[in-house]
Amino acid sequence: MQPFEYIRAADVRHAVAAAAADPAAAFLAGGTTQVDLMKDGVLGPEVLIDITRLPLRGVAVGGGLVRVGALTTMEELAADPVVAERLTVVRESLLLAASPQLRNMATIGGNLLQRTRCRYYRDLSCACNKRAPGSGCDALDGHHRMHAILGTTEHCIATHASDLAVALVALDAVVHVRGAAGERAVPLTGFYRMPDDTPNVENALELGELITSVEVPLLPVGARSGYLKVRDRASYEFALAAAGVALVITDGVIRDARVALGGLATVPWRSRAAEDVLRGAPATPETCAAAAEAALRGASARPGNAFKVELGKRTVVRALSMVAGLPG
């Protein structure tokens, strides 16, 4: 690990000022990604700003929203009774991720900023445009099993690894950030940057900006939601394909629908095309299949992940069927 200067932030203003003053500074929260990548030499901040003592922890409900402090842990959010009752997709996305130890450490803000699990990003001997802009992408002709088929470019095919972010883009969550210039709010659907030709730029955060909270609108009473994660082992593994869905169904007709995909795309992937198919349609297996076709339209696979096109469709169908109470 490269040496760094350690600063324990006294308050949010102090943390943000220290980060804004130094492009080589990084925040440290749960550390489950940050410390891991620092050990591997992938990240090497010159200043590490410990934000773990800041008062940004806790879940509050009001005004039709759940407001989650950025330092709330994954376990704490999953255990919240309102989240359990009204935001099932959020709870399930959290409990299907990582392990209990990691969920006790990892924070909600950090979860949204976690780095890809692409092995080429993590291996310093490989070319990676995310880690070393302009160096190329060894994943393109490498092993693709864990790589993306949606939102890819010739510069990067790494998947975004967060399950929670998939649930939150489906729910139109809003990220609140604080920078030296003040506060602003960014819808999560506009927070992540597609790789384009700068895969090293992953999100809308400016130099020194800190996520302080995430607001999640509650689903309407009567809505049902869920998260399905398909992976190579039953627990403690990243998704090959995942779907977070929410449906409002009355009299057998889908009145509202949210669909987002994980494990398949370079960013947490909201599928408005699938939602358009679902909204106003009868809640039937045929509708679910049509939505799945729409969700995967435009997918661009490589030899090692061509199976993900079909797997992705089946994941969407099963997630929708599960939440709608249909067979399948």
Next chain:
Amino acid sequence: MGRGGGSARSRADVRAVPAELQVRLRVNGVLRELWLDPRVTLLDALRERLGLTGTKKGCDQGACGACTVLADGRRVLSCLTLAVTCEGRDITTIEGLGEEDGLHPVQRAFIACDAFQCGFCTPGQIMSAVALLAEGRAGSDAEIREFMSGNICRCGAYPNIVAAIRAVAGELGRAAV
């Protein structure tokens, strides 16, 4: 809080050798004071500086669970925790589990159920199991397996690990009745 210069040191100096920082931890109920390079993990501080070698270094990258300890009562991975961030925290390791008159019930159950072969992952398994029981996650074998999934056993002692945890959960259930 720094020793050896602190904020007056140049960036180049910091990059060469960071200042050691004072860290106070309560480890197994005893207040310990250390001066540490900020890069030192909680795992290395416990093993190399405090001589508490019960906590094991397996993968050292947060994948295997061998380094599991309790921080303020919650199970965490000490290999991904920088010791300096634990200032003032209560840390419990496998050495802190037993009571005056013997082993912790989970330790006894691991022996009774033969829940290990080589034993390397066992301290982490036991710390995780103690936390799991406190979390109320031992409702079924499936639940035990799911909430122990962060602890890998290369010998494959899983069936007996589940049996050991189930046995302790049963004892606790009987005690509560």
